[in-house]
Amino acid sequence: MNKLITDIKYWLQALMIPLYWFSFLTPRNKSIWLLGSSFGKSFSGNPKYLFLYLNQYQKDNVRAIWISRDKKIVDFLNNKGYEAYDAKSFYGIFYCLRAKVYIFDNYSKDISFWLSGGAKKINLWHGVGLKKINYDNIFDTVRHPKNKWERFKTYLRRMSDEKPNHYILATSKMMADIFASAFQTTDKQILTCGYPRNDIMFESDFKNIYNDTEEIALQYMKEQRKEGKYNVLYMPTFRPTEQEFFSIMDLNAFNNYLCDNNIVFYTKLHPKSKLKTQFGELQYSNIYDISADVDVYGLFHEVDVLVSDYSSVFFDYLMCDRPIILFPYDYSTFLKNTREFYFDYEEYTPGKKVYTMEELMKEILDARVVDKNIEKRHILRNKMFKHIDDRSSKRVYEQVARIVKLSKISSK
Known part of the structure; x- marks a missing residue:
């Protein structure tokens, strides 16, 4: 009907x-x-x-x-x-x-x-x-x-x-x-x-405006950083294989890791994602779901590291010049069942690639200690953007x- x-x-x-x-x-x-x-x-x-x-x-x-x-x-x-x-x-x-x-x-x-x-x-x-x-x-x-x-x-x-x-x-x-x-x-x-x-993403007198949901998320992120916590934002792209996230991740163990290391893991799905409700219902102390409909660009100032996969958002985040981690756990399946790429994935992705929860946890801790991909990010940023201002x-x-x-x- x-x-x-x-x-x-x-x-x-x-x-x-x-x-x-x-x-x-x-x-x-x-x-x-x-x-x-x-x-x-x-x-x-x-x-x-x-x-x-x-x-x-x-x-x-x-x-x-x-x-x-x-x-x-x-x-x-x-x-x-x-x-x-x-x-x-x-x-x-x-x-x-x-x-x-x-x-x-x-x-x-x-x-x-x-x-x-x-x-x-x-x-x-x-x-x-x-x-x-x-x-x-x-x-x-x-x-x-x-x-x-x-x-x-x-x-x-x-x-x-x-x-x-x-x-x-x-x-x-x-x-x-x-x-x-x-x-x-x-x-x-x-x-x-x-x-x-x-x-x-740059310091200026430009005035942004936030709706209630965005304001709540922004204030929460600011408070966590003031308390010395490390804000990690996860923004995956929309695709049929995104549900594999829950078979890759043991969220109880992952949340314990986050608590032990003073990290808050924010999830923000694509507006078309079929997992929006599932992510919104997660109940973990250090995992915070941001509504898929939120405009995230006004929140980037409060993000210490971005975790993504194939989403174009990591190109935008290059403007922040902060660590980026790629988490393409479904890479082989994704290539077979979805659209072709314009660029070679290995060449045009600016951060460490991880495929398991254990690798992700290790890389987040490593990025917190030393930012190893600054030069690679700058090279890519200059290819993707004529103007950096x-x-x-x-x-x-x-x-x-x-x-x-x-x-x-x-x-x-």
């Missing part, structure tokens, strides 16, 4: 096509910029930090508005003094038809695809990653349908996804080349400005302002 309802909702989108063509006729204001994230369900990632930057530094030049499908997000931002509207509200629809700029991190449906005709679309994307994406991912049936039936049933999805004329944000020349292939666009459509979400948001703003020919471009 659920699948039938989902299918009906999908095909009902065809009724929106005339509205999409109508939206090309509405006059658009080049100083109104709309931002959204994660299909309208999150306030996070690159759009979040660009939105905060625009409101804090470019308010005289740009009217930045957040569009969401979650009333809690709209209320949260309104209460913080920011302009935000529900995508289906009168004002949400009005500004979707009036804004000249759409900025998002998946597709324009993060805001409203069906009302986006005539807007300039800026895809900030959501990761500098190992795994192949979009048209480079041969397992993607939306972009690589196997037959006419698959091509027909995925037509609406392709229509509302990224287009070659969208602008795509990249972090370096190497990533620009990859994204040009993945999104089937030209070099001219790639903006190599760096990621706004990395700005928060807190001015990515500024560069994105300036590039987009030029694209829409904004009359006044502030350089703050």
Whole structure:
């Protein structure tokens, strides 16, 4: 029944096509910029930090508005003094038809695809990653349908996804080349400005905002560090084999190890993970689960070492210049059953690789004593990021302002 309802909702989108063509006729204001994230369900990632930057530094030049499908997000931002509207509200629809700029991190449906005709679309994307994406991912049936039936049933999805004329944000020349292939666009459509979400990792007067869940996690991490504890953050990627974690780990023994060594082990899963509930129900004194929906970039200052596997988050964490441990316990299975990599895993991973709980425990203690991978991290960071500073948001703003020919471009 659920699948039938989902299918009906999908095909009902065809009724929106005339509205999409109508939206090309509405006059658009080049100083109104709309931002959204994660299909309208999150306030996070690159759009979040660009939105905060625009409101804090470019308010005289740009009217930045957040569009969401979650009333809690709209209320949260309104209460913080920011302009935000529900995508289906009168004002949400009005500004979707009036804004000249759409900025998002998946597709324009993060805001409203069906009302986006005539807007300039800026895809900030959501990761500098190992795994192949979009048209480079041969397992993607939306972009690589196997037959006419698959091509027909995925037509609406392709229509509302990224287009070659969208602008795509990249972090370096190497990533620009990859994204040009993945999104089937030209070099001219790639903006190599760096990621706004990395700005928060540097000392500056930029003001972040936290929801209640994020604030609780942040204060807890600060308290643990004040007490002399070592904060270890575990952020695995989403994949079918992630459940093997519980066969690899003896959590009772692991928690005893954490207690003995004054370590707190934080877990933060991918929002699509099927293990979110299972991790959220863990009851151990030194294991703390952070909600999968939390924007973690504002917490990185309180993390002493990152543990990951294939997630793009370890590239971002390079900006913190702190130890990284790779825990790819399912490496052989993962390669067989999931997407191909852009890079050689051994070459483009910046830390020690461990495959068992015992190896993980030893490496955490070793990293606490001496950071052995500084040089390797710096080499990789320079490949992945052209800019290593807190001015990515500024560069994105300036590039987009030029694209829409904004009359006044502030350089703050």
